Amino acid sequence: MTESPHGEATRTGPDKMMLLFAAVLPLLSVLDVLILSHINLEALGVRVLWAVELAACAFWMTRLSGWSRRLFILGNSAIGSVFYLVIVACTGGVDSPYVYLVMCLPLLVALVYAEEAGAAIVSGVVCMLGIGALVVLTGHPPARAITWASLVAMTSFFGVTGSSQFRRALEARNEARLERTRREAAEKLARTLAAQALSERLATVGRLAASVMHEINNPLAFVQANLRFLQEELHAQPLAPGARAELEQVLAETRSGVERVQRIVLDLKGFSRRDAEESTTCALADVVADAVRLAAVRLKHIAHVKVEMPPELPPVLATPRRLVQVLLNLLVNAGDAIEESGRVSGEILVRGEVRGERVVLLVEDNGPGFPPEVLSRLFESFFTTKGPEKGTGLGLVISRELLEHCGATLTAENREEGGARLRLEWPAHGQASRDGAVSG
Structure with missing residues (x-):
């Protein structure tokens, strides 16, 4: 069962609780043996009919909605109450050991049909009339019928109250869920x-x-x-x-x-120039050289950039200009971190490696590294530790998206010796991927 935004239940399959009751009902005839010392065939027949009716209702209710569903629930509540009263009549009437559960029947109905508060009322009315008729027909004083009817009325009241509170809680939860969905949609749009x-x-x-x-x-x-x-x-x-x-x-x-x-x-x-071409194989050494040359103007008086690109490094699949954009962003970020830390001897290392079937490009710096609370949020949109004049919080997000477009990944971590490390990884492309790994 699922819930609609307005708190109404929408069942996408048979009611499992009703099917469970239908399966258990015939088995309750064991109680006749334990309590009455024999099987009451009439009560067994009533339980079987009741089980068939519940099973049919469990499947039929999936086709109903709105007022037709509500009327069906009310009718089924009355039918179920009648079935139980017939079992009571078959096993001794007012003297039946099952008669004391009549007052609990509205509560049980309220539990099964929590979506419809009127179900407990209908069950209560049927039980009051039925128990009153049994008391009168068996010759007991009318005062006893009034007592039983009062007890059933009391349990019906509790059933209706509980069902109403459940519906209000369900509606409040659905409203909160809708409000949260609307807020998330508005934030995403913004x-x-x-x-x-x-x-x-x-x-x-x-x-x-x-x-x-x-x-x-x-x-x-x-x-x-x-x-x-x-x-x-x-x-x-x-x-x-x-x-x-x-x-x-x-x-x-x-x-x-x-x-x-x-x-x-x-x-x-x-x-x-905006690239519209698809990703192609490119040499990382050439891309790194272009990015370092572009970043040199910004990093000239901040950090020394060291490049270690082994000649046997395989080509990777990427859009060269976009990859230059990513590396330039990472280099400038490293320079900003070193500059803000006040370190005089800043150093940035760009190193290429082959690890198994992966080509790895590392961009490392000897700056302060990433604080734990920042590291977990680096790739969130609009999250930045820079001032409004420097950062927008989109650089790393866009960089990761550009890399994912060509099958690469971008992750961040701190170096054991201090500083930050950005790791770019590609599947090895071409025959060179079979060469041995270059240890860093």
Whole structure:
């Protein structure tokens, strides 16, 4: 049996309690042997008929709902009470050992049909009329009939009260459940809208960055052309050897700086472009190199980045640009943790390994590590320990989703020697997965 939002019972299968009563009823004839010293065939026949009726009701009730179901329950309560009164009549009437259970019958009905308070009332009325008729027909004084009727009325009252309280408690629980469901749905919608708004802002920033970087490339091209012109003119001018060498060194350093700016612009331009292609096999060493180069601007004065990528590391299945985004986020997070801890000699280690049939990439730092209360919530949406100007609480969540898209996993832990460790794992791809593991 399940419950509808309005507290009404909706049965998806036969009533198990009714089937249980139906199975037990014929077996109660054993009590006749223990109490009456013989089997009462009439009582046995009534119990069998009652059991068949209960079994039929258990299956029939699954087809009913609303008022038809309520009327069916009320009718079945009356029929059940009549069956029991007939058993009492068959086993001695008012002198039957079963007559004392008549007053408990409304309570039993209230237990079986807790969803319908009127069931106990109907059973009580039938029992009062039935016990009164048995008392009068067997020649007992009317006062005894009134006494029995009063006892049945009292138990009926308790049955109705208990059933009503059960229904109120059930309705309150359902209301609380609905309210909790509505609240969770509202919170989920709010998180979705916030994530969508943030994604739209990031996309806008990406487009603006791509436009700005395109504009930067134009003056850089002019600067490179002018540097080449100056170098050619320098060779044509009659200068002292020392002065010529000094000027050539200055031009070479300037050209190297411009080329570095161009490389950064190209990396950012590729990073900001949204990838629609499917995941492909890629070399982790190349992806790590791109991410470290992009993060170098942020980490230059915070931590030294060390990369250990063995040459036999197998390729993995991923979208390179998305993977660069994930690694860049992890590197920047590590730098932020080291910076906030005040550590002077910050160090970040990016290490690749092969473990069995898995390719593992570890991003470790010697910062303060994750507090226990933070570690369990790292991948919750909008959870962050950074200030509002630094963190949104979506970086690790998005990183995990991007990795799961290509069959990889992202987990976090603390290092035994101190600091944090982020673990990225892929199934090994290609023949290189058969090579031996590289121990870290």
